[in-house]
Amino acid sequence: MTDSTARLRDTPRTRPAKAPLSRQAVVTAALQLVDEVGCTAVTMRRVAQALDTGPASLYVYVADRDELMAEVYDLALAGVHLPGPADGDWRARLELLISRAITTLAGHDDIASVAITRVPTGPHALRILEATLTLLRAGGIDDNLCPWAADLLDQFVTSSALELAARLRDQRALTAAEGAAGATEEAMSEAAGSELDAVYGDLPADTYPTIHALRPAMTTAGRDSHAYANWKLSVIIDGLLSHRGPS
């Protein structure tokens, strides 16, 4: 008896500034948790624990885990600053916008994966879509093609963010393992080109002649460079421009 009443009185006293538990608080805590433990490890129980409450309390503000993650996705996109006139012409601005979107999303682990299941319709996603469409129009892309082009770019952003996030993640895991065990040589070789080079290198030359012939260029060493990502983006924009004149 006294125990329960004491606990009831103590709990609010121990946490007097406890969050009023709004929808925004839930989403913010979830995003922070995504950054700390990764996307798949963000469970309703952990989010609730971060707000020190029970899992059932979250469902007052959020219908699903999916809906929560969609909200987290849009909150992550809030960190993307739109390029301004000082950033150059339309093409420079577009490349900057896309690059920022990719790096920002990849900075929150696999959060971009929610954009695969459902088309994002949050305010920040729309803000970026609006900016993208404006820049494409400024580049002279045909009005009928702009939505398609924006969709293609969005597809590129999502997949690039996921790829980058995956690389960042197992790079982090690698350095962590390196810290634990002193396998410097193994860690070095894996960090440099991962075991993918070994896979391509050990391929029989008669079955895969072209892979074998291009093996020096297949190394994943230069893959993490910004030049690679920028090259891909410029390829897409060049392709869009070649479709500008004719419908």
Place this chain on the structure above:
Amino acid sequence: MTDSTARLRDTPRTRPAKAPLSRQAVVTAALQLVDEVGCTAVTMRRVAQALDTGPASLYVYVADRDELMAEVYDLALAGVHLPGPADGDWRARLELLISRAITTLAGHDDIASVAITRVPTGPHALRILEATLTLLRAGGIDDNLCPWAADLLDQFVTSSALELAARLRDQRALTAAEGAAGATEEAMSEAAGSELDAVYGDLPADTYPTIHALRPAMTTAGRDSHAYANWKLSVIIDGLLSHRGPS
């Protein structure tokens, strides 16, 4: 006693042609299950049930669920036929190869999602990579750029397959719901342009002027047409070609 011996004698007699439970049998059953109930619904328990055994038996042939899905992914890729000389020049063949990869993958629900987490190194993935690289070289793409170009195309295949699979899935769910309830009007409007058009349509014109201006072209009606996917692919190839001359 008699019960147990009877059961022991009956079980093999009831299932005399029971599969010897090989790795291939597990993977095949998993792929079939993917087609029937969808990717996320493929659980170890269900795969085991399809082979009428227990979940623990699968771990003799497969280390993880991840490894199983990776194997399923490669088995799915076995269904894409490589274009031959009769299919036209290098560009026509490349476009055909990419299109086939997308539609084949999308035909097995979200199976392409395994290509996001881990780089596919199965035999069929390598077979397709080999063909892609060969066609790119035939197109005059610089040898140093071919791996990058192949990676870009692969990224495009994966994301396009996931997008297409998602559309196929909730299109199927829609027709199923239509069959259950007779909401013909609602189903029609949703099937035609989904609720995405409504989202874009109800956007305030002052906050999102470009989206509003391009609204007629933003309709998702024509999005499922093959023309759309082909256009995106041709944009990428055009972009690659514009990088052909200079390094």
Place this chain on the structure above:
DNA sequence: CCCCTTGACGAACACCGTTCGCCACGAACA
């Protein structure tokens, strides 16, 4: 002052991936 709506939440349900340990079976060997 009482009632009654509503947010908070403990407990539970159904299910998941994975592991442990036992059991029966087939082959190798005496």
Place this chain on the structure above:
DNA sequence: TGTTCGTGGCGAACGGTGTTCGTCAAGGGG
């Protein structure tokens, strides 16, 4: 031929998940 031993098959269980239900306390309206 009899015995032992390694191994595939698998029942049972563990720790975890998303989600729901029914209860409970608090606060505003009558």
